Amino acid sequence: xxxxxxxxxxxxxxxxxxxxxxxxxxxxxxxxxxxxxxxxxxxxxxxxxxxxxxxxxxxxxxxxxxxxxxxxxxxxxxxxxxxxxxxxxxxxxxxxxxxxxxxxxxxxxxxxxxxxxxxxxxxxxxxxxxxxxxxxxxxxxxxxxxxxxxxxxxxxxxxxxxxxxxxxxxxxxxxxxxxxxxxxxxxxxxxxxxxxxxxxxxxxxxxxxxxxxxxxxxxxxx
Amino acid sequence: xxxxxxxxxxxxxxxxxxxxxxxxxxxxxxxxxxxxxxxxxxxxxxxxxxxxxxxxxxxxxxxxxxxxxxxxxxxxxxxxxxxxxxxxxxxxxxxxxxxxxxxxxxxxxxxxxxxxxxxxxxxxxxxxxxxxxxxxxxxxxxxxxxxxxxxxxxxxxxxxxxxxxxxxxxxxxxxxxxxxxxxxxxxxxxxxxxxxxxxxxxxxxxxxxxxxxxxxxxxxxxxxxxxxxxxxxxxxxxxxxxxxxxxxx
Numbered sequence: 001x002x003x004x005x006x007x008x009x010x011x012x013x014x015x016x017x018x019x020x021x022x023x024x025x026x027x028x029x030x031x032x033x034x035x036x037x038x039x040x041x042x043x044x045x046x047x048x049x050x051x052x053x054x055x056x057x058x059x060x061x062x063x064x065x066x067x068x069x070x071x072x073x074x075x076x077x078x079x080x081x082x083x084x085x086x087x088x089x090x091x092x093x094x095x096x097x098x099x100x101x102x103x104x105x106x107x108x109x110x111x112x113x114x115x116x117x118x119x120x121x122x123x124x125x126x127x128x129x130x131x132x133x134x135x136x137x138x139x140x141x142x143x144x145x146x147x148x149x150x151x152x153x154x155x156x157x158x159x160x161x162x163x164x165x166x167x168x169x170x171x172x173x174x175x176x177x178x179x180x181x182x183x184x185x186x187x188x189x190x191x192x193x194x195x196x197x198x199x200x201x202x203x204x205x206x207x208x209x210x211x212x213x214x215x216x217x218x219x220x221x222x
Numbered sequence: 223x224x225x226x227x228x229x230x231x232x233x234x235x236x237x238x239x240x241x242x243x244x245x246x247x248x249x250x251x252x253x254x255x256x257x258x259x260x261x262x263x264x265x266x267x268x269x270x271x272x273x274x275x276x277x278x279x280x281x282x283x284x285x286x287x288x289x290x291x292x293x294x295x296x297x298x299x300x301x302x303x304x305x306x307x308x309x310x311x312x313x314x315x316x317x318x319x320x321x322x323x324x325x326x327x328x329x330x331x332x333x334x335x336x337x338x339x340x341x342x343x344x345x346x347x348x349x350x351x352x353x354x355x356x357x358x359x360x361x362x363x364x365x366x367x368x369x370x371x372x373x374x375x376x377x378x379x380x381x382x383x384x385x386x387x388x389x390x391x392x393x394x395x396x397x398x399x400x401x402x403x404x405x406x407x408x409x410x411x412x413x414x415x416x417x418x419x420x421x422x423x424x425x426x427x428x429x430x431x432x433x434x435x436x437x438x439x440x441x442x443x444x445x446x447x448x449x450x451x452x453x454x455x456x457x458x459x460x461x462x463x464x465x466x467x468x469x470x471x
Contacts, residue, residue, distance in 0.1 A: 148386070148387075148390055152370060152383045152386065152387060153370070153373075156373050156374055157373060158373055159373075162369055162370060162373055165362075165365065165366045165369050165370075166366045166369075166370060166387060168362070169359050169362035169363055169366060169391075169394075169398075170390065170391070170394050172359055172398055172401070173394070173397045173398055173401040176401045177401060197401075201397070208393065212386055212389070212390050215386055216383060216386050219379055219382045219383050219386070220379070220383070222379060
């Protein structure tokens with residue numbers, strides 16, 4: 001079973017490496033959205049410090065949502081997804097593997113880059129580490145929850161817009177606790193509680209989301 | 223017991239449920255009209271003015287029932303989704319489909335009347351408070367369900383996919399509820415609870431309960447009308463539909 005997991009992750013990473021523009025476009029979307037706000041709102045550092053948690057998190061949400069389309073779509077179109085579903089291996093592991101690979105190429109770069117962007121927002125070191133930690137816990141949860149939406153909308157006309165309609169309301173708890181953790185650190189309260197909740201959401205999503213995603217994949221591939 | 227079971231399964235078939243729904247509609251509609259008449263009379267004329275909130279408080283007579291219905295209808299939809307996914311009955315998915323617009327309507331109504339209430343009482347149309355936000359998210363969930371349902375052409379796939387979405391939303395609702403609850407809350411606590419009884423005067427409470435029952439009856443009537451058209455639309459190629467009197471005429 002672990003072998004299957006490893007093979008899936010390796011295969012998806014390899015495919016992603018062959019088409020690097022996909023990864024980079026998500027990453028640059030994140031960078032551009034974050035860079036737009038100081039232009040629109042004005043470069044006042046005190047305001048930027050205050051709005052940074054919300055902006056970073058909303059940008060991460062949108063970037064994660066945009067990247068969802070590629071989670072299953074390519075495999076669905078060329079039929080390899082159907083083959084994977086037909087194989088005697090558990091779909092749960094398949095979904096976990098695909099989501100992990102997806103997060104490694106679309107989520108992790110955002111997390112790593114966020115402290116750099118945070119410096120543009122004049123954030124202190126302490127806040128930067130809270131931001132990094134909250135994104136590190138939150139973005140895998142986003143990928144997991146989003147995989148349900150991606151699986152449900154496979155091969156549907158207007159799937160891209162529909163995914164946002166389905167997935168964004170489900171992202172809200174992650175947004176609240178993620179941005180809350182950073183905000184609490186900014187105001188000096190400490191984001192420990194929020195981070196714990198984020199961790200709890202991540203664990204819950206880790207257990208439940210692949211189940212829903214596997215069921216949805218089976219329906220979509222029928 | 224055995225007989226009871228057979229009786230219920232009989233109505234799981236669209237063909238036998240269709241006439242039953244037709245018989246329920248007039249009853250539910252009449253009850254709804256009567257209850258609305260009584261409830262509105264009680265809430266607008268009989269119930270005393272609130273000493274603190276003035277006449278504006280009367281909005282709660284529609285606001286609270288609408289908010290109750292918005293949540294309750296979602297639960298009923300989840301129930302039908304589970305039944306549909308578990309035992310694969312066609313009718314349960316149709317019921318969920320028929321309930322969704324009414325649920326979305328009540329959610330919207332609760333938000334809208336809440337805004338009308340909030341302006342004179344809080345001095346603002348909208349605050350980002352826990353209850354308001356959860357209700358707004360509930361509206362998004364309804365819209366997501368309707369959108370997903372509408373964009374899949376294959377009925378069977380649409381039923382099952384939207385059923386899964388309902389289940390995921392149901393898991394998420396308590397999380398959403400508690401996550402937004404941790405913000406500072408402006409919305410007042412519930413005035414009615416099962417443990418402590420009500421903190422309102424009894425005439426107000428009865429007015430509100432009658433309005434709630436009226437909303438129930440209204441929902442049943444409207445959903446039956448809608449489920450009948452869903453059945454006709456989806457079973458249009460079957461023989462029993464072609465033999466119906468209203469189709470042949």
